[in-house]
Amino acid sequence: MSKPGKQAIGQQILAAFRAAGAVEVAPDILLPAETLLDLYGEDIRARAYVTQDPIRGEVMLRPDFTVPVVQMHMENGAEPARYCYLGEVFRKQDHGDTQPAQPRDNEYLQAGFELFARDADADAEVFALFHGILAPLRLQATMGDMDLLMDAVRALPLSGARRAALLHHIWRPGRFSRLLDRFSAVAAPRIFEDPGAPWTGLRSPDEMQARIARLQADRAEPPLPAESVARLQRLFAVQAPAPQALAELRQLAGEIPDIADAVERLAASLSRLAARGIDLATIRFDASHGRHTMEYYDGMTFSFATPGRADWPPVATGGRYDALTAVLGQGRSIPAVGGVIRPGLVHELGGLS
Template sequence: MIVKSARQATGQRILGRFRDAGATEVAPDILLPAETLLDLYGEDIRARAYVTHDPIRGEVMMRPDFTVPVVQMHMAGGAEPARYCYLGEVFRKQDHGDTRPDHPRENEYLQAGFELFARDDAADAEVFTLFADILAPYRLSAVMGDMSLVLDAIRALPLSPARRDMLLHYIWQPKRFRACLARFSSPAPRRDFGDDSGVWTGLRTPEEMQARVDRLNAIAEETPLPAEWSGRLQHLLSITGSAPQALTELQALAKEMPQIGPAVARLGKRLALIAERGIDIAAIRFDASHGRHSMEYYDGMTFSFFTHRADWPPVASGGRYDALTQVLGQGKAIPAVGGIIRPGLVAELEAGQ
């Protein structure tokens, strides 16, 4: 077991590398307003975060993540371009199921992070290369994804806006996404909701419920998604392999789905820029579904660095989150990309544990 002081020392060393890359160190609060995080993540965050009530501030949440408060700080008046780094604890509940594993994930652990706000086409490559260089001594496996490919593919489907929005909403919940896609790919029976004249109870008004019934009936009358489109989307989500091989497969798929063409071109340019920085792109595994298992605010490149240990979470992870800056910037926006490293896991690797 690595003592906390050793983890802090490792974190400070990583933080020094981020400072050397031009980042300004920041220290967001530990207690954050819960309302903002709930608006971003939905009520599901309650199952993973520590939420309490302050008599003055109202509902607050122990910091589950650094990116959101850093974006809030920057969008409140930060100049661009800007680089920030940080080191501190995050707090997340862990569901170990019925049996506690031999190496359970921690509820409180250190994160060292780097965030880059810049209108620069090379920003993705810069951040990925920075993380790859810091982690090079540990012989980790790099995985990359790109959520813009998936999001653009869904927006291209010949579906009603309501159905497309539903698929976009569930993209980070693979089981529900598959269920929706299967339902939209076959004729939907019209539902009989009956006529209940009983006493009304519940949080929704009768008008809101009727609007919901009307939406469900309208969906049932839609033409099913043609099989070729469902097949193309499933093909996209299944693409995995070395980055150059995946790029070739995506370029071929873009001939059938021209809407993903710009995202494929950006991926090709990103890989070329990473290669120019001395990284072997053939050693990067591209997984088109990678971003679906990361934070829900990523809307572009995503990446993770893994050990061979199946019971370990990623040693580092990150990605692009342009849309988040617009949401938190109240209309203002700036392209942004960043990531975090877990100093505790790095310290364990160095100790040979």
């Protein structure tokens, strides 16, 4: 008997999502680029396929489903609401001038589930749903929590401008690390001589003067204490089975009191998973997990990966994205959590039955 194809597996996953109460939706394949650029900045251009439409302007081939589903819900959706979908997404995966020996797919199926609800159990509901669907594949489940990291950054003894810069780059570990190093050292002097020439450029003179004022004010910032950096790095490095990680985080909360509330929220979420019959010892907690996922995740994150296949992307990913609904809701917001599964990878692993 031949194993099911990608589409058949996608339909199987979709049926499980519908059985969990989700309504199927089908967002457009071509999306306005402006919204995605506003959310992610120009970095999205490195990953998305962008083209020009004579009427609609700049558009992108759908890089993921979450943004259009959130837009649809915030325009006219009631709450609570559950949505599911199945379709192609398009992302540039490989960079450089030559084709790698094992190129990753730049067009592939995603099956997804999104939950909009003011329910403390929402994180556990979504994680448990994905855990149950993928159980036959014996994948490694990993969780993270961006709340913890962002609360820790907000607690640093820095100016608002420096904290904002670190929060902006928290999903870019390399840039974040360089900023942290810079803020930990005495600021180098900056001299802005008046050349007497006319102001030129895309920015106005007022904008350039404001920028100069910010850079000059940055000189007066005291360096970040070494103990603050060490605590933050210890937090970011926490990796262990969930029960052990929780104990480590509670210990760290004694040194970083601002993360205590997030740690207890995580503890409550893990308790809800245990109440659903999930063995917490099988879940790996990685405090920096969310830094390597989509930038809109701002709470719990999760992934299910294939052991021994480090060259593969995760079979499933997801998380909480409350702030995204506020950005796209034009004044309205609602807590939201969701995730996606790659039917193609499930197919490579032999299917779900």
